[in-house]
Amino acid sequence: MMKSGDHMINVLNMSELTKSLSEHGVLRDESGYGVIASFQGAEHEYHALRNHVGLIDLSASGLYVISGEDFVEFVSSLLTKDIDFLDIEKTLTSLMLDEDGQIIDMVSVYRLEQAILIETSAAKRDKVGAWLAERKSDGVEIENWNATKTMIGFEGPYAWKLAQTIVPFDISSVPYQAFVEIDLEDEPIVFIRSGFTGEYGYKIIVPHHQAISTWEQLKAWEEEEGELEIKIEPVGLEALEIAMLEVRQPRAQVEGNGLTVYEAAVQWFVSYHKEAYVGYSALQEQLQQENKQHLIGFTADNTLTLEIGNAVMLSSNKVGHIVQLAYSPTLEKKLGLALLDDACAVSGIELEGINEAGESIVLNTVSSPYVLPKSWSIKMI
Template sequence: MTDTLRRTPLFSQHQALNARFTPFGEWEMPLQYSSILQEHHAVRQRVGMFDISHMGKFLLHGAGVHAALQVLVPTDLSRLRAGQAKYTVLLNEAGGIVDDVILYIEEAAVRCIVNAATAAKDMAWLRRYLPPECEIVDESATKVLLAVQGPAATATLDPLCADSLAPLKPYRHRAVKILGQPAWVARTGYTGEDGVEILVDSDTGERLWQALLEAGVTPCGLGARDTLRLEAAMLLYGQDMDEETTPLEAGLEWLIDWQKRTFVGREALSRQKQEGIERQLVGLELQGKGIARHDYPIYWQAQAVGKVTSGTLSPTLGNAIALGYVFPEFANVGRELTVQVRDRHVPAVVVPRPFYRRPR
């Protein structure tokens, strides 16, 4: 690792657990502690925790901040009330995805959690479009953000909280006290499992990490985070989408409220919707031995029809899965294709997304 990589406030905790580290953007982050497979299964079957303090954490407030955001995202925020959250995207004028974010609505503010690698870009984007009376407080360096995920997540956390988290519904958030200290908790995550994300100060974050370890929670790194999110077909910014990708291509049209007359990128998206897209995101299940990796070509017979963006051997399903872009005429579910894995063409079929849904 180089000395230029940033570290979260919990870095010494990860060292004490003999974590294996990896560069992730500008950060030195835990890749795994035990094994990716064990950490993955811990989240699917019980409960695991991730240090996600590297993510950008902005608090937007000021007169008219809710109305100002309405024209900055394609999603209708007008029906959201304090305590609710919404996944959406920031777009450029060409309709390309600047970043995918979650907005958490408060009475007089909006909390915005953004990807670590795009935090500086997102800050500049927000400052460019928000009116001067809207202030942006960057909490990225001063707060610890933990994701506690899995079917036993809230039950494990409840003994540490002043009030039970069980009544908190998905995509809801509220202030609580954890270990007697102020905390903010949201029922959101990036694993396809039940769970919460917790924002606290650095000292409380270290105490909470230790308390969760003592409660039997499995520490998990970026390796398991990637296999979990891919099973749930959650996109990774910079890999499955970027500024050259539109929501229509990425299967995110459900984020667009076409009744909104004005939002950044609307004209370009309207034109693309009318003219049609040139590529479309699909889920692939490989039928033979081999794992599809980023940029592996996708074929129909001898014709190259697309590229893989993410791929792994699914620990839960036991077979290789992938996301990729293909020409729209090859995107129908059931379409048989192949993925070139090194010097072999491995049979694959287009399947519905997500690959995995948690039991209800």
């Protein structure tokens, strides 16, 4: 990561929205795509996500529209989730596997009237695009929406109040994992209720030329809730990733980084009655393997040094290693994920993390969610 400059802007692939925001933030390289890591610091932005509203530039996410005579069959053959009965204006999350059963990405799938939209992570955007092109049949058309459209997200316990200013109907009528196609300033957009942090979350997909003005309009919004002045703050990827970890929301860069479906503990993205998809046979073999490991959450004292890759020990025996680590402002502790032997990958036990200096740090395994989002106790009015 580095402060934005001409070199970074020229080297990284990024939308016009990201370029405009990079003047005020720190850029991060996500497999060649520029994303904003932070604006005013991760902890400040985290506070917005958990207590107010965080505005998120999602323009680096991949957006591929699949259409044609065989579009449903084609997309279904690449997903672990069953989409045969996915209704129009509904969405779900699925794994996309390669032939060896390894995770290519965790994608969001949107059922349009005559097509399916696939949303990818920024890091795996090109990999998914290449995979779609490689598997494409004659009865399928693939359109890259990134050429013409930009995605913006906003999340927080009061995000629904901001969402109400966009849609011309009662916001509570849009259920979780649903979307509608509406007009915003006489331009067609996609309005989605779906998020990453456990808070109320929404995304909008707008034409490129509308992205910067829409961002500025959303950013200018504020409202009062009793004595609380609700504010909206731009949020970078660092704060978003902390909030995602707190509710055990998987990320392609962690769970999809060389781990099997079982190791990543993302079996809930798999429809087990479904058999006809790429990677199915390899996945069944993985599930039959012995001496398995999987991810479990843990907390540790924030004053002690730990790093990703540090060994995890139980009674002087190595039982795994740390794969993700962050500071949780709510818990005021280090929070992480460790890949552990199955016998140890349970909540409520005490383990040891061994840092590079050979020091022993107490790790306490915990069950998710590690933080209860404020949105869970706030009703839309």
